[in-house]
Amino acid sequence: MPIPDDVTGEEIDKDVRQELQSLPKGLAEDVSRNLVMVARLIDEDPEGAYAYAKIALRLASRVAAVREAAGFAAYANQKFSEALAEFRAARRMTGGVELWPVMADCERGLGRPEKALDMAGAPEVQKLDKAGQVEMRLVAAGARRDMGQLEAAIVTLQSPELASNSVQPWTARLRYAYADALLAAGREGEAREWFAKAVESDKDGSTDASDRLAELDGVEFVDALVEDEDETGTELETKVEDEGEVEAPKAARASSDGEGDEEDGSEDDVPQS
Numbered sequence: 001m002p003i004p005d006d007v008t009g010e011e012i013d014k015d016v017r018q019e020l021q022s023l024p025k026g027l028a029e030d031v032s033r034n035l036v037m038v039a040r041l042i043d044e045d046p047e048g049a050y051a052y053a054k055i056a057l058r059l060a061s062r063v064a065a066v067r068e069a070a071g072f073a074a075y076a077n078q079k080f081s082e083a084l085a086e087f088r089a090a091r092r093m094t095g096g097v098e099l100w101p102v103m104a105d106c107e108r109g110l111g112r113p114e115k116a117l118d119m120a121g122a123p124e125v126q127k128l129d130k131a132g133q134v135e136m137r138l139v140a141a142g143a144r145r146d147m148g149q150l151e152a153a154i155v156t157l158q159s160p161e162l163a164s165n166s167v168q169p170w171t172a173r174l175r176y177a178y179a180d181a182l183l184a185a186g187r188e189g190e191a192r193e194w195f196a197k198a199v200e201s202d203k204d205g206s207t208d209a210s211d212r213l214a215e216l217d218g219v220e221f222v223d224a225l226v227e228d229e230d231e232t233g234t235e236l237e238t239k240v241e242d243e244g245e246v247e248a249p250k251a252a253r254a255s256s257d258g259e260g261d262e263e264d265g266s267e268d269d270v271p272q273s
Contacts, residue, residue, distance in 0.1 A: 001037075001051055009033040016065040023060055031060045038069050046076035057086075064093035075102065080109035097124045101135035105142070113143035134161050134170040138177055145181065154181045172202035176209050183216075192216045 009032030010017075016035065020028040034056040041049035053073035060066045071086030084106040087099045104119040119125075120140035125133060137156060144153035157178045161170070179194035195216065198209035 001055060003033050003037055003052075007033050007036050007040075009036060011036045012039070019063050019065045020060070022063070027059060031056050031063070031066060034059070035066070035069050038073055042073060042076050046073065049073045050077050050079075062093075064090045067093065068099065071099070071102075075106065075109075078109065080106040084110070097127045098132060100124045100128060101132055101139050104136065104139045108139065108143055108146060113146035116140065116143040130161070131168075131170055134159075134174060137161075138170075138174065141177060141181065145184070150181065150185050154178070154185060157181060167201045167203075172198050172207050172209065175201060176207040176212075179209070179212070183212075188216065 009029050012032050012035050017032065020032055023031065034052045037052040038049045038056065041052065050073040053070040056066050057070045067086045067090040071083045071090060074080075074083035074086060084103060087103045087106065091097075091099055091103075100119065100122075104116040107113070107115040107119065116139055120136055120143070125136050128136060137159060141153040141156040144150070144156055157174065159174075161168070162174055162178055164171075175194050175198035179191045179198055182188075182194060183191035192213065195209050195213040198207060199213055202209055
């Protein structure tokens, strides 16, 4: 697949570059450029990212960073069995636990929420950093919801991280998940409060909390294009009424006549369920 000239391969993380040093120089450059494309496309064009990941995997399947990238590309395309296999391979190579939460989420994607919950209680979770532990909590709550255990999902999300006023990279998603679970349980007032808190902490628009909050408040957004079309239609109707008849465009006349061409810090009180 073509790679833009401005992609040099130097854009990747230095730890990944160090991993690639085990490869011949030319091969390392090819792999790194494909990995850069995976990172560029994975959010906006997951299928494209997957294609570049497969090329990198073909070139350097024994590099853990490549297996991890291939896993995330497969995960973004909901190829959960393939993603899980790549994550397991990367984990065997590195011995790390960083991928544990996303591996558990793959189990959910494969329709095995019970397995995801088993992983949430495994010793590996204690080795995760704070971000990883929060991610594992989100996955566990999702697994509870998969199993129809809505109240248990709400309790799972109640934590010091949820109550803290400190805004961390995970804060918006944690608050959003809590609000969504409350809403699903019919606790609309509490849900509105937590959607509002999610909006406050969502500086980069990682959730649609603002839309959900507006929906709860009864705010309706009208597409400007649809509005323009409606206005044009109204103007046309008025002209017809005023002038009696408006000549249809040639294509429309031909069609109707049959004659034409063929989108830190302090803590809040967390409501207890």
